[in-house]
Amino acid sequence: MTETGQALIQIEDLTKVFYTDEVETHALSGVHLAIRKGEYVAMSGPSGCGKSTLLSIIGLLDTPTGGRYQLNSQPVENLGFAERSRIRNQEIGFIFQSFNLIGDLTVYENVELPLTYRQKMPAVERKKRVMEALERVGMAHRVRHYPSQLSGGQQQRVAVARALGGKPSILLADEPTGNLDSRNGEAVMELLQNLHREGATICMVTHDPRFAKHAEREVHLFDGKVVAEEELKKLMADVHA
Amino acid sequence: MNGLIQDLRYALRQLRKNLGFTAVAVLTLALGIGANTAIFSLVNTLMLRMLPVREPEQLVELLHRYPGEPHLNGFSPQAYQLMRDHNHVFSGLIAAAYQPFHVRGEGLEPQTLQGGYVDRNFFPVLGMQPAIGRLIGPEDDRTGDPSAVAVVSWSYWKSRFNLDPAMLGKQIIVEDMLVTIVGVAPRKFSGLQVESRQDVWLPLAMQPTVVRSGLGWGSLWLVGRLKPGVSINQAQAETAVLYESTLEEQAKATNNPFIRKMKLEMEPAGAGLSQLREEWAKPLLLLLAVVGLLLLIACTNLASMLLARGATREHEMALRLSLGAGHFRLARQVLTESLLLSAVGSLLGVYVAYFGAGVLAKIIVAERRPGPPLEFHVRADMHVLLFTAAITLLTILLSGLVPALRAMRTAPASSLRQAGGTSETRPRRLFGKTLVVAQVALSVVLLSAAGLFVRHLLNLRHLDLGFHPDHVLLVTLDPEGSGYNDEHLSLAYQDLLQHLEAIPGVRSATICAPSPISGAGANRGVTVEGYEAKPGEIRNVMESWVAPKYFATVGTPLLMGRDFSFGDKGGPRVAIINQTMARYYFGSRDPIGRHVTFDGDGQPYQIVGVAGDAKYMEMREATWRTIYLNTFQEPSVDSRFALRTGVDPEAVAPDVRRVVRDMLKTVSVKSITTLTDQVNASIVPERLMATLSLWFGVLGALLAAIGLYGLLTYTVARRINEIGIRMALGATQSNATWMVIRDALGMVCIGSAVGAPIAFWSERFAASLVPELQIRSAVPIASGTVAMIAIALLAAYVPARRAARVDPMVALRYE
């Protein structure tokens, strides 16, 4: 059962400005966004429009310059480092474009890693969760392998397992298929879709319209703002004209 | 050739680009190579450098010693003659007596030269040809009818006569004898001694004519040339029989049965005769081991730094390979770099060694010892050159080989892999860690050794000496040629003592000969009233001649009876004995009023007091039976004064000089020192070992820390991405910090676990060389390990903080 209707992520008038070499980059300028529990949201838009920036703020990897952000009805903009770490660890599952598995650790250890940062999780429980997650992505037969011994598609499946193991409130994926060929890309997309069907909340960044269609809802970003689809098309046409 | 120049140019550019690294590497190597060269050149001078004589390895020095005491090198003329005429093991046995000569002559400034009497065999057995003229031979050394001739050294000929051959036949006055110079010794020869150079040699038979007193019981230094095929042990066994037959006679003549216990020994003399060798050989070898360890750490350190740098250049290497460079060429390139570093390091190191060895040589001869001052010139020769070259080569290999081999293994394909990927393989990383672990292990050994030597020194410092050396000034006067006769001097000194005590800051003044821990002493056999000596028992006791207030001045308690007084002069002979002597002869009975008679002296001394035990000649000795006599009761009073002061003893020295000058116009002050300095001078080897090993230990640990710091910094830099990912997955700052610290602790713990047993074994080895180094606890090893861990944690601090500050955003970048 999914509890729809309740906003898991509530973002209002969010801004993010980067200051580099006296140049201000307004990566986000007044973003409004709400994601409900159980939703599958795809975020798209041209390169440099602020997708990754928004995702990293949602994932508490970065802090906004202005605006409000509530996760599970709790404001999180001003939390301390340790609290943010805890939330990242427990509420959020990351899936990166370049998989970001740790080369020194086996498949099993990679999936186990976020769980080791949790205090007082019994080893038995940890093992159960790791194996569940790996079975869920169909990689349980590769536990002793190192990432370099796997194909890209397999690595990304392990990365998904790592994100699942912590039973997070939301899965955040930044172009999860960007480094994969189309066949492997399809497989990962199918995996996310299945996860969504089982109740997972997902927010995925992609610039590939085919993959965006997998989601329930598509959010378009342009120049640091959320825009409607028609408006985006018009804006894009203006750019190309 | 062209390629080599290219390599050199490239290496130079690399080194210039990383000036910090280059400076640290060169300085470390300079210190390592310098310290090794310095200590080795001392070892070389003291033990390895061969005398410039024919087949020096056949030469052996004859020595003898009382069991458990340092060896003596003086033999009696009788023993010499017997051994010379009846042995079958030497192709020649030579004798020499050394002494400073006062030399003057027409056109020559009067001068004191080191010289000696040499027997007729001396020059022939050494196989020497004169530079000009002739050398002393059998025709000169005739007992009762010696020729009045002298042979001088080449350097004397050069400095005084400008190498003028016409000086042959010139007459000079040695002491008060007119002698003719008949020849010059070969250029390189300056006597058999390591620590002094001789300039004048006279025939041994002239000795009674010049000095007008016979050669004493222990005045001849003997050196034999072994016959071919005779071993030193065979020679010792045969000669010992001859030697022991002379002891019997000696023991009877001197009524000293203790002499029978003396044993003959022989030692190789090819490297010359040395007064310092016995005491310094082992400390220097231990120091050489210490600086050897330091150099090993420096090499490992450099290897690990080159390796870490090589890793950052891997991409470039692979690129070169894919552009067609050979593997060998790459290896050569890396080696060129460590060759350059080592070459510059060893050049600087030679400078370090030059100064270091000079300073060490000064420290070594500064040690107080009776007799004429020693000279110890450390010269660089072929041995030193070869040694330096060898350790430099070793440095190049140790530091460069691993990075070079690694460069050879670079796979060209890795140039195609993306940078920043997980390109470093486990074995490689393990190797980098192993190098750091090795540095830590070696440092633990070094620090433990330092701990051992420092502890030994502290033990000596806390030793109960039986007196209080602080605030005591020692003043030696020279009444020679002052015109005072014994009686006048004795009266003048009584007066002087009172005036010395009147100097502000002086609490009490006395005379003591010898002063405590002077390294010199006297002993005689005694007969003690009421004590029956067993046959073969050692009957000798140590003697000290002191003035009233001696015990108060040096701070030795007077346990029973009374102190000496000026009133004892002219009265019955009195003595004060120490507690050990009192117990030995009287047990629990009262010694006061008993009598002691010295061998060969009819008049007994009555015991009037018992003093506490005190160290006599050396700090390290067991307490001797000691008897104190009143110097004012002796035929001639002694001239060694001691003053206890309430202020810094050095501060009263000018007043002391003034009072002496005012009161005894013709008596000069020969030397002034403090008792503390004298005590310190007696433990120069221990102090030097402790100080140097501590410095080197700290230096080694710092190097290991730099190595650890370098590896951790490099690792953190390489793992920024990984740390970012971990943080994105929920790792906290303390998780990241702990990750680095754990890494550091892991290496340090393994290093310590490897180092501690080696340190344990090394301690035992050191103690087997120097038995006084008692190992009673694990404190040195434990403190060495703890120090290393503390230093390692400090080294890990910066990289750990850097890890904690990694921005988790990097997980999203790197795409």
Ligand SMILES: Nc1ncnc2c1ncn2[C@@H]1O[C@H](COP(=O)(O)OP(=O)(O)O)[C@@H](O)[C@H]1O
């Ligand atoms: N750390 C940063 N410092 C400066 N500018 C940044 C930084 N991160 C992103 N930006 C800028 O912010 C804008 C949005 O970037 P990003 O969110 O990565 O875009 P997208 O993921 O949609 O391609 C870009 O113009 C980018 O150059």
Ligand SMILES: [Mg+2]
């Ligand atoms: Mg992006």
